[in-house]
Amino acid sequence: MKLIYSLLFIFCGLAITNAQKTYTVQGTVQDFHDKTMLENAVVKIGEFSTKTDKTGKFSFKQIPAGQYKLIAKHPDCNDYTENVGVTKDVHLAITLEHHSNEIQGVTIHGNHKNKGSVILRTLDKAEIERNSTENLGNLLSKISGVSALKTGNNITKPVIRGLYGSRISIVNNGVKMAEQEWGVEHAPNIDVNDFEHIDVVKGASALKYGNEGVGGVVILEPANLPKKDTVMGNVRLSGISNGRGGEIGANVLKAWENQWFVKAGGSYRKTGDEYVPHHTLQNTGMEFNSFNFSFGKRSFLQGFDVSYSGTNQEFGIYKGAHLSSPEDFYNAVNFGQPYFLDNFSYDIDHPKQEVEHHIAKLTAYRRFADFGKLTFQYSFQLNRRKEYDIRRGELNELPSMDLRLITHSASLVHLLERSNWSLESGISVGYQDNYPNPATKARRLIPDYYRYDAGAFSVFKYKFNSKLNAEAAVRYDFSRYDSYKYYDSDKWEANYAAIFPQFFVQESGSRTLTRPILDYHNLSANLGLDYKPTQDYEFRLNLSRAERTPNPAELFSDGLHHSAAIMEEGNLNVKKETIYNINLSLAGHFDVMRGLHLEINPYLMYSDSFVNQVPSSVLNTNRGVFPVWTYQQIKARMIGVDADAELSILNNLKWKSGFSILRGADLSNNEPLILMMPAKLRNSIELTLNKPKNFYIALENENTFKQNRFPIRNLPVTFIKDGVEYNETVDFSSTPAAYTLFNASIGANLFKNLNFNFRINNLFNTEYREYLNRLRYYMYEPGRNFVVTLKYNF
Structure with missing residues (x-):
C-alpha cells in the first residue's frame, strides 16, 4: 500500500510541476521597411491565436513549455513563420514586408491587383493550361491589342x-531574351508550360527591362514557391489532330521548410504536315523539346537561385512559298494557286529551321532594414540558328545560314520602399558576340559583330492618397556595334563610301571589307497617373518617350533570308528610333445582372524616325524568285483603341468581349503603314459548374475584319511562257477577305488529381488567309484542330 501511495504522490507531483511550467510569449509586429507598427496582425503560436493592438503589440499568457510554430499574418503582407522554443518568457520583434502601398502594374483578366498607371494584360494559369500546346505568339494573340506576325503556321511573333x-x-524568368529577334520569322524560344502567368506590360515599370521594348514587355513568370516541406508537380499528355501529333511534359518541385528548393521540368512536341481545308501543306511539320532546372534558397531577408533552361526546335517551311520560276511566283500571289500539297509526312525537309537556345542565370538578393533590397543577376545565353535552303549537290546538306549568338548580361538593382513611396534604381551591362559560320558557303545575311551595352534606370512611385498614385521613370543606355562586313564594291561606292570613309578596310576582288563602329546614346522617360475616385471607377494615364538602337538586320542585312522567303537589304544610314506614346485607360464596374466590367484603352504613337520595312522589287535568283524588302526611316503615327467587357449573367455564366482597332499612317509618304493589325472582335460565353469539380464549357467567336488600309507595293515581274515574254504586275498589296472563326472547349477534374481539357479550334473548318502571315500569298491558315489534354497533378 505504501508503494501505491508513493507512486501516486510522484505522478501528481510531476503533473503539478508540469502544470506550473508555463511562460509568457509577447512581442511586436512592424513593417520591415519603415518600422511602422502594424495593427490587427494575426499571430498564432501552436493552437493559440491573438491580434496586435494599435501599437503593434501582442501577448500570450500561460504558454506551456515546448516547441511551437509561430505564424504572423497581415493583409497585403507576406506571412512570417518561425519555430520558437518556449523554455522561458519570450519577447519577439517580428517584421513583415508590407505591400499595401506598393504601386504595381495594372493587370486585367488575371489574379493580380490593379494598382499603378502601367497598362498591362495578363494570361493566368487557367488560360495557359487550356492552350498548353500553343506557342507564345498564338497564346498572346488572345489579348485585345495583341496579334501575331506569322511566317507560315508554326512560326509566330507577338505584335503589341x-x-x-x-x-x-x-x-x-527575369532574363531578357536575346535570340536574333530581329527576324520576322524568328519565333521566341519559349515553352509556355513553364510559367504560371504571362504579363504584357507598358509603362514606367517596363523601362527597367531595357529601352528596346518600346512596344511593350512580355514577362513570363514561374509559379511562386510553396513555404512548406512538400513535393509537387504534374505530368501532362496532349493529342493534336491537325498534324497528327502530340505533346508530353512534366514538372516537379521539391521544397523544404527551411526555404531551399529544387525543381525541374521538360516537354516534347511533334507534329507532321499541317492540314488546311481540303489539303495538307508539304513540309510544315515541327519538333520541339525543352528542359529546365533550378535550385536555390529564398527567404524574406535573403536568397539566391541558379537556373538553366533550354529549348530545341525544328520547323519545316512550306515548300510552296519557295518557287523556282517567276511564272509560278506570279500565279501563286495573284491567283492563290497553291503548290506542294497533300502527301502527309512527319519528315521535315528543306527549307527548314533548326534553333536551339540556352539560358543560365544566377540571382541573389539581400534585404536591409533601412537601406532596402539589393538584387544582383548574371545571365548567359547561347542562341544557335541554322536555316536550310533548297540547294544543289553537296551544298544541300549545308545550312544557308548558321548564326551563333552569345550574350552576357549583368545587373545590380536597388529597391527602397516606404509607406507611401518606392524608388527602384539599377545599372546593367551587356556583351554580345554574333558569329555567322562561313562554312555555309553562302553570303552572310548578318555579319560578324560585337555589341556592347551599358544602362542605368530609376523608377519612382508615389501614393498621394487612397485614390491617387503616380509614377515616373527615366533610363539611359549606351550601345556600340563593332562589326566586320563585306559589301559589293559598286554598292559601297554608290551608297556609303562618301558618308562613312572611316569604315573602309580593304578591297577584295569585287567586294569591299568594312568595319562599321556605331555608337548610340538613348534616353527614355515615362510618366504615369492612376486615379480611382471610387471602388467602381478607375482612370489611368501614361506618357512615354523611348529611344531604340537599330537592330542588326535594319543596319546590316544583305541577301536572301530563305526561311522568310524574302531578300533583305539593310541601311547603314538608319539612325536611332524615337517613339512617343500616350496611353489612356478608363475602367468601370456597373450593377448589371451579376456585375459588368468595362475597360476602354485608347492610345497614340508618334515617331519622326520610325524604321519601316517594305517590299520594293522582285529578284530572280538561282535559288528561286523572291520579293526584296528594304528598310527606310519615316515619320509614322498609330492610333488605336482596345476595349474589353465582362458580364456575369449568372454566378456561373459569364460573357466576355474584346475589340481592337488600329490605324497606322506613313506620314512621310502619305500612305498607310504596312502590316497593321486589322480590326478584331472577340466574344465568348462560359458556363462553370461545381460538379464535376472545375467543370467548364465555353464557346468562342472571333471576327477579323478586312484590312482596307494598306500601301500599294505591287511588284513588276517578267517571265516567258510558250515562247512569249510577259510583263506582269504581282499584286503584293491586296489584303485577304474578312473571316469569322468559332472555337469550343470543355474541361473538368475527372478525379481528384486528374484534369481533362478538350478544345476544337476552327470548329467549322473555315478557309481563310491572315493578313499578318508573311506567307499568306501561298497558303491558307490551319483547318479544324482537335486538341485533348490530360494533366495529372501531384
Missing part, C-alpha cells in the same frame, strides 16, 4: 499595338 520584333522585349 502594331509593334513587333526588336520593339518587343520578352523577359523569361
Whole structure:
C-alpha cells in the first residue's frame, strides 16, 4: 500500500510541476521597411491565436513549455513563420514586408491587383493550361491589342499595338531574351508550360527591362514557391489532330521548410504536315523539346537561385512559298494557286529551321532594414540558328545560314520602399558576340559583330492618397556595334563610301571589307497617373518617350533570308528610333445582372524616325524568285483603341468581349503603314459548374475584319511562257477577305488529381488567309484542330 501511495504522490507531483511550467510569449509586429507598427496582425503560436493592438503589440499568457510554430499574418503582407522554443518568457520583434502601398502594374483578366498607371494584360494559369500546346505568339494573340506576325503556321511573333520584333522585349524568368529577334520569322524560344502567368506590360515599370521594348514587355513568370516541406508537380499528355501529333511534359518541385528548393521540368512536341481545308501543306511539320532546372534558397531577408533552361526546335517551311520560276511566283500571289500539297509526312525537309537556345542565370538578393533590397543577376545565353535552303549537290546538306549568338548580361538593382513611396534604381551591362559560320558557303545575311551595352534606370512611385498614385521613370543606355562586313564594291561606292570613309578596310576582288563602329546614346522617360475616385471607377494615364538602337538586320542585312522567303537589304544610314506614346485607360464596374466590367484603352504613337520595312522589287535568283524588302526611316503615327467587357449573367455564366482597332499612317509618304493589325472582335460565353469539380464549357467567336488600309507595293515581274515574254504586275498589296472563326472547349477534374481539357479550334473548318502571315500569298491558315489534354497533378 505504501508503494501505491508513493507512486501516486510522484505522478501528481510531476503533473503539478508540469502544470506550473508555463511562460509568457509577447512581442511586436512592424513593417520591415519603415518600422511602422502594424495593427490587427494575426499571430498564432501552436493552437493559440491573438491580434496586435494599435501599437503593434501582442501577448500570450500561460504558454506551456515546448516547441511551437509561430505564424504572423497581415493583409497585403507576406506571412512570417518561425519555430520558437518556449523554455522561458519570450519577447519577439517580428517584421513583415508590407505591400499595401506598393504601386504595381495594372493587370486585367488575371489574379493580380490593379494598382499603378502601367497598362498591362495578363494570361493566368487557367488560360495557359487550356492552350498548353500553343506557342507564345498564338497564346498572346488572345489579348485585345495583341496579334501575331506569322511566317507560315508554326512560326509566330507577338505584335503589341502594331509593334513587333526588336520593339518587343520578352523577359523569361527575369532574363531578357536575346535570340536574333530581329527576324520576322524568328519565333521566341519559349515553352509556355513553364510559367504560371504571362504579363504584357507598358509603362514606367517596363523601362527597367531595357529601352528596346518600346512596344511593350512580355514577362513570363514561374509559379511562386510553396513555404512548406512538400513535393509537387504534374505530368501532362496532349493529342493534336491537325498534324497528327502530340505533346508530353512534366514538372516537379521539391521544397523544404527551411526555404531551399529544387525543381525541374521538360516537354516534347511533334507534329507532321499541317492540314488546311481540303489539303495538307508539304513540309510544315515541327519538333520541339525543352528542359529546365533550378535550385536555390529564398527567404524574406535573403536568397539566391541558379537556373538553366533550354529549348530545341525544328520547323519545316512550306515548300510552296519557295518557287523556282517567276511564272509560278506570279500565279501563286495573284491567283492563290497553291503548290506542294497533300502527301502527309512527319519528315521535315528543306527549307527548314533548326534553333536551339540556352539560358543560365544566377540571382541573389539581400534585404536591409533601412537601406532596402539589393538584387544582383548574371545571365548567359547561347542562341544557335541554322536555316536550310533548297540547294544543289553537296551544298544541300549545308545550312544557308548558321548564326551563333552569345550574350552576357549583368545587373545590380536597388529597391527602397516606404509607406507611401518606392524608388527602384539599377545599372546593367551587356556583351554580345554574333558569329555567322562561313562554312555555309553562302553570303552572310548578318555579319560578324560585337555589341556592347551599358544602362542605368530609376523608377519612382508615389501614393498621394487612397485614390491617387503616380509614377515616373527615366533610363539611359549606351550601345556600340563593332562589326566586320563585306559589301559589293559598286554598292559601297554608290551608297556609303562618301558618308562613312572611316569604315573602309580593304578591297577584295569585287567586294569591299568594312568595319562599321556605331555608337548610340538613348534616353527614355515615362510618366504615369492612376486615379480611382471610387471602388467602381478607375482612370489611368501614361506618357512615354523611348529611344531604340537599330537592330542588326535594319543596319546590316544583305541577301536572301530563305526561311522568310524574302531578300533583305539593310541601311547603314538608319539612325536611332524615337517613339512617343500616350496611353489612356478608363475602367468601370456597373450593377448589371451579376456585375459588368468595362475597360476602354485608347492610345497614340508618334515617331519622326520610325524604321519601316517594305517590299520594293522582285529578284530572280538561282535559288528561286523572291520579293526584296528594304528598310527606310519615316515619320509614322498609330492610333488605336482596345476595349474589353465582362458580364456575369449568372454566378456561373459569364460573357466576355474584346475589340481592337488600329490605324497606322506613313506620314512621310502619305500612305498607310504596312502590316497593321486589322480590326478584331472577340466574344465568348462560359458556363462553370461545381460538379464535376472545375467543370467548364465555353464557346468562342472571333471576327477579323478586312484590312482596307494598306500601301500599294505591287511588284513588276517578267517571265516567258510558250515562247512569249510577259510583263506582269504581282499584286503584293491586296489584303485577304474578312473571316469569322468559332472555337469550343470543355474541361473538368475527372478525379481528384486528374484534369481533362478538350478544345476544337476552327470548329467549322473555315478557309481563310491572315493578313499578318508573311506567307499568306501561298497558303491558307490551319483547318479544324482537335486538341485533348490530360494533366495529372501531384
